[in-house]
Amino acid sequence: MLKKFGRTTVLKDLNFSVDRGERVTLIGPSGSGKTTILRLVMTLERLSGGYIWIDGEPLTHDRRGDKRVELKPREVSQVRKRIGMVFQQFNLFPNMNVLQNITEAPVHVLGLTEEEAREKAHSLLDRVGLRHRADAHPTELSGGQQQRVAIARALAMDPEILLLDEVTSALDPELVGEVLGVLEDVAANTDITMLIVTHEMQFARDVSQRVMMFDGGRIIEEASPDEMFTNPRHERTQKFLEAVV
Numbered sequence: 001m002l003k004k005f006g007r008t009t010v011l012k013d014l015n016f017s018v019d020r021g022e023r024v025t026l027i028g029p030s031g032s033g034k035t036t037i038l039r040l041v042m043t044l045e046r047l048s049g050g051y052i053w054i055d056g057e058p059l060t061h062d063r064r065g066d067k068r069v070e071l072k073p074r075e076v077s078q079v080r081k082r083i084g085m086v087f088q089q090f091n092l093f094p095n096m097n098v099l100q101n102i103t104e105a106p107v108h109v110l111g112l113t114e115e116e117a118r119e120k121a122h123s124l125l126d127r128v129g130l131r132h133r134a135d136a137h138p139t140e141l142s143g144g145q146q147q148r149v150a151i152a153r154a155l156a157m158d159p160e161i162l163l164l165d166e167v168t169s170a171l172d173p174e175l176v177g178e179v180l181g182v183l184e185d186v187a188a189n190t191d192i193t194m195l196i197v198t199h200e201m202q203f204a205r206d207v208s209q210r211v212m213m214f215d216g217g218r219i220i221e222e223a224s225p226d227e228m229f230t231n232p233r234h235e236r237t238q239k240f241l242e243a244v245v
């Protein structure tokens with residue numbers, strides 16, 4: 001795949017695949033293109049060239065030929081339905097309470113009844129340890145709690161793919177553990193495919209099967225977490241890991 005912003009190429013000749021159920025962590029210095037990849041998969045950005053395929057379905061071109069066509073809005077929403085994304089800045093709907101944040105999309109996109117969606121939301125709130133805050137508004141919650149709601153909201157859509165974009169970077173250090181704990185539980189107890197951008201290397205080690213090191217829009221090294229963190233081969237990876245760990 002290729003991605004340019006204006007004249008600047010941010011992803012070059014990038015080619016990788018992720019197996020169903022696999023959890024892959026993307027690491028690399030700021031500006032190396034990690035967030036852009038997640039945003040492309042989520043169809044929040046448009047590719048400048050190449051393809052992204054999800055389960056044999058191309059995101060960007062007409063299957064009958066090689067002519068590049070934009071997805072129609074309905075097709076975009078079909079793609080997004082299958083993918084959940086959790087952002088650094090929580091992005092909860094500020095005018096809705098916790099329960100409404102979680103039930104909104106299942107009702108309007110999946111077509112669940114209000115009652116079905118509420119039941120599902122309560123069980124997800126149990127899972128993230130926030131059932132007692134169902135009526136709270138986002139502003140009444142700590143950052144860690146807001147992020148746990150954001151995770152519950154993403155899971156409420158039963159995503160096949162979960163994209164996690166530096167989900168603990170905006171949190172006070174003492175709140176990081178509660179969010180990572182929830183994600184570790186999700187990783188251990190579901191078969192959701194995950195693409196994870198994080199600077200939390202222990203978390204990457206605990207949950208992912210593969211780590212890809214990015215630099216300048218390319219993958220410069222790829223290995224199992226054990227291999228990557230104990231025996232990085234590329235000098236750039238060694239320097240990067242020394243700086244973040």
Ligand SMILES: Nc1ncnc2c1ncn2[C@@H]1O[C@H](COP(=O)(O)OP(=O)(O)OP(=O)(O)O)[C@@H](O)[C@H]1O
Nearest residue numbers: 005006010028029030031032033034035036037197
């Ligand atoms: N909307 C945009 N318009 C122009 N340039 C952009 C845009 N989004 C990202 N970029 C540029 O693309 C490059 C890759 O950015 P990206 O956010 O994907 O990197 P990253 O590896 O996720 O970095 P970080 O860890 O800081 O989030 C950067 O040089 C960035 O400035």
